[in-house]
Amino acid sequence: KQEVTQIPAALSVPEGENLVLNCSFTDSAIYNLQWFRQDPGKGLTSLLLIQSSQREQTSGRLNASLDKSSGRSTLYIAASQPGDSATYLCAVTGGYQKVTFGTGTKLQVIP
Amino acid sequence: GAVVSQHPSWVICKSGTSVKIECRSLDFQATTMFWYRQFPKQSLMLMATSNEGSKATYEQGVEKDKFLINHASLTLSTLTVTSAHPEDSSFYICSAIPRESYEQYFGPGTRLTVT
Numbered sequence: 001k002q003e004v005t006q007i008p009a010a011l012s013v014p015e016g017e018n019l020v021l022n023c024s025f026t027d028s029a030i031y032n033l034q035w036f037r038q039d040p041g042k043g044l045t046s047l048l049l050i051q052s053s054q055r056e057q058t059s060g061r062l063n064a065s066l067d068k069s070s071g072r073s074t075l076y077i078a079a080s081q082p083g084d085s086a087t088y089l090c091a092v093t094g095g096y097q098k099v100t101f102g103t104g105t106k107l108q109v110i111p
Numbered sequence: 112g113a114v115v116s117q118h119p120s121w122v123i124c125k126s127g128t129s130v131k132i133e134c135r136s137l138d139f140q141a142t143t144m145f146w147y148r149q150f151p152k153q154s155l156m157l158m159a160t161s162n163e164g165s166k167a168t169y170e171q172g173v174e175k176d177k178f179l180i181n182h183a184s185l186t187l188s189t190l191t192v193t194s195a196h197p198e199d200s201s202f203y204i205c206s207a208i209p210r211e212s213y214e215q216y217f218g219p220g221t222r223l224t225v226t
Binding site for chain 1: 143145147154155156157160204206208213214215216217218219220222
C-alpha cells in the first residue's frame with residue numbers, strides 16, 4: 001500500500017525566503033507526482049505535474065524535483081510571498097490510476 | 112485545460128436526509144472518476160472509483176450502501192450520501208481522468224454539513 005509523507009507538517013518563514021517542502025513515498029512504481037496547494041476551506045489548485053520519466057518541472061517561482069528510485073520529491077519556492085501561505089499537498093498516481101495524497105505541509109509566510 | 116465542476120459547492124442538510132453531489136467533466140470525456148473525502152485538518156482519502164457503465168469500486172471501510180455512486184455518462188458522476196449523519200460532514204472532492212491520460216483533474220469540492 002502506497003504511503004506518502006510530507007515533512008515538515010508546518011512551516012513558518014519570513015517573506016522573501018527561499019524554502020523547500022519535502023515529499024516521500026514508499027512505492028516507486030508511480031506514473032506521476034503532482035503538487036497542489038489548498039487554501040483554507042477551498043479545493044485543490046494544481047501547481048506542478050512531474051511524469052515518472054521526468055526529473056523536474058518549473059513554473060514561475062516553483063520548482064519540483066522527482067527522484068523516483070529513492071521515493072522523494074521536493075518543491076522549491078523561491079522568494080516566498082504572503083500569498084504563498086496555504087497547505088501544500090503532494091500526490092502520487094500509481095496502478096489503476098489511484099492517487100495517494102500526502103499529509104500536507106501548512107506554510108505561513110510572514111510579511 | 113481540462114475542467115471539472117462540482118455541484119453544489121456547499122450544502123447543509125438535516126440528519127437522516129439524503130444529498131446528491133454532481134461531478135462533471137466539462138470539456139472532455141472521462142471513463143473514470145474518483146471521489147475523495149477530506150476531514151478537517153486531514154488529507155484527502157480516496158472513497159471510491161467510478162467507472163462509466165459499471166459499478167463503483169469502494170475503498171476499504173467505505174460503506175457502499177451509504178455512499179451511492181452513479182457514473183451514468185462519460186461526463187457525469189454522482190455521489191449520494193444517504194441517511195446523512197453529522198459525522199458525514201466533510202469536504203468531498205471528485206476528479207476525472209481524460210481518455211488515454213494519467214493526469215487527474217480535480218473539481219472544486221463540495222462542503223457538506225449535516226445538522
